[in-house]
Amino acid sequence: MTVDERLRELGIELPAPMAPGGxxxxxxxxxxxxxxxxxxxxxxDGGLVTGKVGPGGLDLDTARGAARLTGLQVLAVLRAELxxxxxxxQVVKTLGMVNxxxxxxxxxxxxxxxxxxxxxxxxxxxxxARSAVGVAALPFxxxxxxxxxxxxx
Amino acid sequence: MTVDERLRELGIELPAPMAPGGxxxxxxxxxxxxxxxxxxxxxxDGGLVTGKVGPGGLDLDTARGAARLTGLQVLAVLRAELxxxxxxxQVVKTLGMVNxxxxxxxxxxxxxxxxxxxxxxxxxxxxxARSAVGVAALPFxxxxxxxxxxxxx
Amino acid sequence: MTVDERLRELGIELPAPMAPGGxxxxxxxxxxxxxxxxxxxxxxDGGLVTGKVGPGGLDLDTARGAARLTGLQVLAVLRAELxxxxxxxQVVKTLGMVNxxxxxxxxxxxxxxxxxxxxxxxxxxxxxARSAVGVAALPFxxxxxxxxxxxxx
Numbered sequence: 090m091t092v093d094e095r096l097r098e099l100g101i102e103l104p105a106p107m108a109p110g111g112x113x114x115x116x117x118x119x120x121x122x123x124x125x126x127x128x129x130x131x132x133x134d135g136g137l138v139t140g141k142v143g144p145g146g147l148d149l150d151t152a153r154g155a156a157r158l159t160g161l162q163v164l165a166v167l168r169a170e171l172x173x174x175x176x177x178x179q180v181v182k183t184l185g186m187v188n189x190x191x192x193x194x195x196x197x198x199x200x201x202x203x204x205x206x207x208x209x210x211x212x213x214x215x216x217x218a219r220s221a222v223g224v225a226a227l228p229f230x231x232x233x234x235x236x237x238x239x240x241x242x
Numbered sequence: 243m244t245v246d247e248r249l250r251e252l253g254i255e256l257p258a259p260m261a262p263g264g265x266x267x268x269x270x271x272x273x274x275x276x277x278x279x280x281x282x283x284x285x286x287d288g289g290l291v292t293g294k295v296g297p298g299g300l301d302l303d304t305a306r307g308a309a310r311l312t313g314l315q316v317l318a319v320l321r322a323e324l325x326x327x328x329x330x331x332q333v334v335k336t337l338g339m340v341n342x343x344x345x346x347x348x349x350x351x352x353x354x355x356x357x358x359x360x361x362x363x364x365x366x367x368x369x370x371a372r373s374a375v376g377v378a379a380l381p382f383x384x385x386x387x388x389x390x391x392x393x394x395x
Numbered sequence: 396m397t398v399d400e401r402l403r404e405l406g407i408e409l410p411a412p413m414a415p416g417g418x419x420x421x422x423x424x425x426x427x428x429x430x431x432x433x434x435x436x437x438x439x440d441g442g443l444v445t446g447k448v449g450p451g452g453l454d455l456d457t458a459r460g461a462a463r464l465t466g467l468q469v470l471a472v473l474r475a476e477l478x479x480x481x482x483x484x485q486v487v488k489t490l491g492m493v494n495x496x497x498x499x500x501x502x503x504x505x506x507x508x509x510x511x512x513x514x515x516x517x518x519x520x521x522x523x524a525r526s527a528v529g530v531a532a533l534p535f536x537x538x539x540x541x542x543x544x545x546x547x548x
Contacts, residue, residue: 111503112510113525117487119428119546122272124488127526181270182277184389186528189379197264197381204265219266220280220389222339223379226495226529228503236490236526240272275425334423335430337542342532350417350534357418372419373433373542375492376532393425 092174095210106165107131110228115166122181123170123239128162129231130155139230143193147232155232156185156202163203163237164210171241178242180207180217186234189223196221203235245327248363259318260284263381268319275334276323276392281315282384283308292383296346300385308385309338309355316356316390317363324394331395333360333370339387342376349374356388398480401516412471413437416534421472428487429476429545434468435537436461445536449499453538461538462491462508469509469543470516477547484548486513486523492540495529502527509541 096103106115109126116125130138138155140146147155163183168174185200187193200221207215217237227234249256259268262279269278283291291308293299300308316336321327338353340346353374360368370390380387402409412421415432422431436444444461446452453461469489474480491506493499506527513521523543533540 109525111507111525111527112514112522113489114522115524117485117524119485119487119544120273120426122275122428122487124524124544126524127528179270179272181272181275183266184526186526187379191378194379194381194383196379201264208265216265216267218268218270218277218279218389219262219264220337220339220387221264221381222280222377222387224528225378225497225531226493226500226502228500228527230500234526234528236524238272238277273426275428332423332425334425334428335432336419340532344531347532347534347536349532354417361418369418369420370423371421371430371432371542372415372417373490373492373540374417374534375433375530375540378531391425391430 092210099209103165103168104131104161106169107162116170121241123241125163125166125237127234127236128159129234130158131162137229138232140232141190142187142199142232143190146190149195149198152199152232153202156199157206159233159235160203160206163235167239176241177211177214177239179214179240180237181240182218182238184236185221186224188227188232196223199233245363252362256318256321257284257314259322260315269323274394276394278316278319278390280387280389281312282387283311284315290382291385293385294343295340295352295385296343299343302348302351305352305385306355309352310359312386312388313356313359316388320392329394330364330367330392332367332393333390334393335371335391337389338374339377341380341385349376398516405515409471409474410437410467412475413468422476427547429547431469431472431543433540433542434465435540436464437468443535444538446538447496448493448505448538449496452496455501455504458505458538459508462505463512465539465541466509466512469541473545482547483517483520483545485520485546486543487546488524488544490542491527492530494533494538502529505539
């Protein structure tokens with residue numbers, strides 16, 4: 090089964106990749122490695138999921154949903170760069186950054202929203218090394234940002 | 243002298259690597275590069291060193307000790323992945339993230355607890371590029387997290 | 396035109412690279428990839444641009460200028476490592492970290508101070524993948540830190 094077939098089976102339609110909001114590329118290649126710029130949670134209507142995650146802000150389920158939306162953007166960038174998601178040999182490394190409110194530390198459970206999507210869509214090739222941490226601020230106050238390094242085949 | 247011999251000479255016994263707390267691998271390989279997931283400070287009894295570093299929280303020595311424990315976890319993952327620490331050609335890059343209290347900026351001195359360990363154990367192969375920064379939150383409120391990219395030989 | 400000729404044309408004189416403030420190298424090589432340690436904004440007199448960016452702290456223009464100074468340090472490290480900036484095939488990935496005050500989220504506009512410099516000096520080889528986020532603390536309270544991965548030719 091190709092990845093496109095699996096996406097159809099899962100009922101997932103990839104969004105258009107968001108244009109870079111600054112002086113950078115969506116992704117850059119070095120040999121077999123493709124480095125994907127930090128992506129954010131874009132809603133189907135083009136809006137962004139914004140705000141702090143934790144006490145007084147977004148709850149865990151909402152944040153995990155935002156991480157899943159962020160993962161869709163990463164996949165959209167990969168497809169645009171590679172033409173075909175079957176060329177993803179391995180998601181090597183992701184860095185998930187959560188816009189945390191004071192007291193919130195369940196950052197791995199949030200970023201699993203993205204990582205679970207990668208495994209659903211790409212199988213074990215979607216499970217890579219990862220860090221999932223809380224940061225003080227993200228662009229446009231988005232709730233989650235994920236960057237990735239991918240091995241291309 | 244092998245790295246295992248040096249570890250014995252230093253009286254260092256590597257811990258068991260901690261199992262991933264989410265949808266990711268402890269490390270992933272891309273050609274000669276091995277990307278190690280963010281690791282934390284695991285105490286000999288299996289507990290974690292938690293809390294903010296700085297005013298009102300952990301002091302510098304405790305935080306540096308936590309970074310050293312984190313380094314032991316990184317080495318444990320490397321040995322589990324490679325079978326043998328002599329296969330580490332170079333620690334290429336580490337990102338050290340400190341769970342900082344407001345006003346604390348001595349993040350390099352904290353992360354040196356990890357980097358000094360790498361050099362003790364691996365010699366100059368343990369001295370790579372690095373960033374050492376303060377983040378808003380870490381998983382399970384751990385005091386320090388370190389991820390690494392290693393060149394395998 | 397060589398990169399050194401372009402630097403002269405732009406009236407840019409690269410500073411001396413700052414010595415590492417801890418147990419790490421300014422940069423480390425893995426095959427064709429060069430990983431540059433996190434650099435900060437060093438003023439011509441050797442001082443550092445410090446402080447939080449945003450409400451009650453540095454304004455956007457000052458922060459963008461700090462990011463440009465940080466970019467000069469990255470270029471200085473690259474020249475010291477490679478001998479010659481013409482050997483930079485591509486800036487593959489940068490991570491820009493801004494020392495944000497609460498409420499400040501325009502981190503991409505800040506880090507553009509560095510990325511715009513890379514494109515001025517290196518052309519499209521200076522435009523890579525990027526993340527630009529706000530962190531809780533940076534070493535010595537510097538306003539901006541940038542690390543980079545570069546493809547060498």
